[in-house]
Amino acid sequence: MNFKGKVVIVTGSSSGIGLACAKKFTALGANVVIASRTEERIKAIADELSCKGVSCLAIRTDVTIELECKNLIEKTVEKYGKIDILINNAGISMRALFDEVEISVLRKVMDVNFWGTVYCTKYALPYIQKSKGAIIGISSIAGFHGLPGRTGYSASKFAMQGFLESVRIENMKKGVQVLILAAGFTSSNIRKSALDAHGNPQGETPLPEDRLTPPERVADNLIRSIRKNKRNRIMTTEGQLMVFLQRIIPLLVDNTIYKKFRKEVQSPLKD
Numbered sequence: 001m002n003f004k005g006k007v008v009i010v011t012g013s014s015s016g017i018g019l020a021c022a023k024k025f026t027a028l029g030a031n032v033v034i035a036s037r038t039e040e041r042i043k044a045i046a047d048e049l050s051c052k053g054v055s056c057l058a059i060r061t062d063v064t065i066e067l068e069c070k071n072l073i074e075k076t077v078e079k080y081g082k083i084d085i086l087i088n089n090a091g092i093s094m095r096a097l098f099d100e101v102e103i104s105v106l107r108k109v110m111d112v113n114f115w116g117t118v119y120c121t122k123y124a125l126p127y128i129q130k131s132k133g134a135i136i137g138i139s140s141i142a143g144f145h146g147l148p149g150r151t152g153y154s155a156s157k158f159a160m161q162g163f164l165e166s167v168r169i170e171n172m173k174k175g176v177q178v179l180i181l182a183a184g185f186t187s188s189n190i191r192k193s194a195l196d197a198h199g200n201p202q203g204e205t206p207l208p209e210d211r212l213t214p215p216e217r218v219a220d221n222l223i224r225s226i227r228k229n230k231r232n233r234i235m236t237t238e239g240q241l242m243v244f245l246q247r248i249i250p251l252l253v254d255n256t257i258y259k260k261f262r263k264e265v266q267s268p269l270k271d
């Protein structure tokens with residue numbers, strides 16, 4: 001796919017993977033719609049990226065609110081007359097054991113990661129069918145195997161993947177590409193904003209962010225995967241191995257995951 005002149009919506013594009021995608025797509029000549037909750041920040045990003053000869057539009061959107069997602073799609077079509085690619089990227093995480101976490105935390109995570117994807121996809125789909133474009137879900141290994149301390153996050157990514165797979169099959173004769181891209185541990189804000197047992201951002205990351213995958217690499221992978229018309233892309237070898245092995249030796253996979261997450265700084269897992 002040549003991205004020049006294409007209209008690309010990126011939800012959650014004020015930081016991390018979403019921001020990297022917005023930059024890469026504008027560099028390729030696409031018109032990018034920047035959507036997240038922080039209006040000033042997305043306006044500044046849109047201004048900065050628009051300078052480079054492409055048009056960017058900032059639309060303040062909280063993806064947990066259906067009407068705001070509808071507005072995002074309507075305003076995009078009002079300005080550009082079409083939509084080619086929707087990147088469902090907005091996401092939050094959590095970190096707490098299920099027996100300690102408040103249920104409202106799981107609801108919040110589902111609202112952003114799952115319902116946000118459902119709302120945006122619902123309103124964008126007719127336009128994407130028309131343009132024979134692409135719908136993307138930014139997922140995680142947590143969408144293939146439950147991760148400890150991440151019940152709500154894993155559930156939301158499993159739900160998102162199941163939803164998008166169904167949408168893919170429903171649209172397989174309509175020329176719509178549905179791509180699920182599972183990123184590995186990527187340097188971003190996601191762990192700092194992850195909700196604790198009581199729904200407060202944990203404020204710090206348990207991982208050495210500067211040694212994780214840069215978000216630009218995820219954006220490059222995404223662009224390659226769209227061009228190759230891929231359906232699923234698991235970015236890391238560790239993730240690919242896990243998905244393969246979980247069918248053959250599930251207990252070993254569970255034990256390995258336990259050990260890995262037990263070693264995290266201030267892990268909620270206790271032996």
Ligand SMILES: NC(=O)c1ccc[n+]([C@@H]2O[C@H](COP(=O)([O-])OP(=O)(O)OC[C@H]3O[C@@H](n4cnc5c(N)ncnc54)[C@H](OP(=O)(O)O)[C@@H]3O)[C@@H](O)[C@H]2O)c1
Nearest residue numbers: 012014015016017036037063090091140185186188189190
């Ligand atoms: N980083 C990783 O290791 C990793 C690994 C696998 C998958 N992922 C996935 O990658 C995606 C992007 O995450 P990231 O790592 O780039 O994290 P990030 O830096 O925290 O970015 C998250 C983005 O989502 C937006 N957002 C959060 N709640 C929102 C809401 N209610 N409505 C609209 N936008 C909202 C945030 O913007 P505002 O706060 O301005 O609204 C921000 O732009 C997520 O879906 C995440 O699950 C990340």
